[in-house]
Amino acid sequence: MRCQKVRKMLLEGWSQDLEESTGTHLSGCPECRLYAHDLGRLRSGFLALAHEPVPEPSWGFAERLLRRLEEGADTQTFVEEFFERVGRRVVYVAGTLALLLLLVLALPSSGPLRSPTAAELYWSQSDVASMENDTGLSFESLDSSDAVQAPAAPEESGSGNKP
Amino acid sequence: MGCNLCRLFLVIADEEGEPYGIGMPGPADQASEEVQWIKAAQRGEREPFGFLIERYQRRVLSHVARLVRRRDDAEDIAQEVFIKVFRALRTFNFQSSFAAWLSRVTVNHCYDYLRRERASRIDFDWQAPEGEQEEFDTRVEKAEERSPDPEKQAVLRDLVSKLLDRAPAEDRIVLGLKELEGMSVEEIAEILDLNLSTVKVRLHRARKRMLEDFRSLARGK
Numbered sequence: 210m211r212c213q214k215v216r217k218m219l220l221e222g223w224s225q226d227l228e229e230s231t232g233t234h235l236s237g238c239p240e241c242r243l244y245a246h247d248l249g250r251l252r253s254g255f256l257a258l259a260h261e262p263v264p265e266p267s268w269g270f271a272e273r274l275l276r277r278l279e280e281g282a283d284t285q286t287f288v289e290e291f292f293e294r295v296g297r298r299v300v301y302v303a304g305t306l307a308l309l310l311l312l313v314l315a316l317p318s319s320g321p322l323r324s325p326t327a328a329e330l331y332w333s334q335s336d337v338a339s340m341e342n343d344t345g346l347s348f349e350s351l352d353s354s355d356a357v358q359a360p361a362a363p364e365e366s367g368s369g370n371k372p
Numbered sequence: 373m374g375c376n377l378c379r380l381f382l383v384i385a386d387e388e389g390e391p392y393g394i395g396m397p398g399p400a401d402q403a404s405e406e407v408q409w410i411k412a413a414q415r416g417e418r419e420p421f422g423f424l425i426e427r428y429q430r431r432v433l434s435h436v437a438r439l440v441r442r443r444d445d446a447e448d449i450a451q452e453v454f455i456k457v458f459r460a461l462r463t464f465n466f467q468s469s470f471a472a473w474l475s476r477v478t479v480n481h482c483y484d485y486l487r488r489e490r491a492s493r494i495d496f497d498w499q500a501p502e503g504e505q506e507e508f509d510t511r512v513e514k515a516e517e518r519s520p521d522p523e524k525q526a527v528l529r530d531l532v533s534k535l536l537d538r539a540p541a542e543d544r545i546v547l548g549l550k551e552l553e554g555m556s557v558e559e560i561a562e563i564l565d566l567n568l569s570t571v572k573v574r575l576h577r578a579r580k581r582m583l584e585d586f587r588s589l590a591r592g593k
Contacts, residue, residue, distance in 0.1 A: 220579050251586045254532030255551040257525040263434040264446055271425040274451050275418055
């Protein structure tokens, strides 16, 4: 039997008699024997502690307590009473949810800022064609297979081709 | 207390106005009168609550003294427990026994107290100081050599007491209920509102930690 298993059994069977296999192991294993010895001493300490007399309530304990209640030790604020009635956990969860909801509402509806996508940087062929029709300029001379860069290209090419 | 109880048997009547009877009550009568006290206390009446205090003050004080292990503060803490009970009595729905519910409130209060106390302590170091280790070592070994049992028991008791004072609140509660109060695992599970296997695991862990600390303190390992 392994030492670890024996020690686990010793801890679990704290106040029970040892099994035969455990006893056999202990007789041949000084480490586990020491472990069992210490466990026995700890148990003795607990037993001695358990036999200590507990204090008796002093005379007039109940009267003093009732007077304390009369004097208003039991008065609790609305918040305390609410917490006790509803349960703290429910209140905490509701509070967290409310905070999250507020955060969601407080965020701008347009969403976060982002850089323009590749599709937005380029004009499609139909855009280019309509631009050509509108301005009377031709972009075919530019070295681009199917699209033209959008923001700068029309102005630059437009200004460069001005008669 | 006796006079209070006698007066109560004469005065308290049940909902239909029938008196409980005069004389020493049997267990059924006791349970019945207790229900009436609780119901009256739930309506805010203090006198019936006083009878509940009289009946359970020893039990609460015993729990507190064994779990918190501050004899000087035990009575104050027990009073706090009863004030808490009075406030929370409206939530008691008679699904468990009042004694078990009261124990649960007491244990929870002790647990909170221990956690607060532990948090406010400066020495978070779980390891015993060098000098203290040697002192315990010497005392335990000497007591064992001379081996008069009471002395040895007293040394071990002090050692365990000291270890318990340093143990985490969770360990103190579970070990206190099992080893000092002598409760069964089932009773502990009911009081702590846990299932049996969780209690067994916690108990095993607490014993293991306690033994490790005991060995390191007593043997300087």
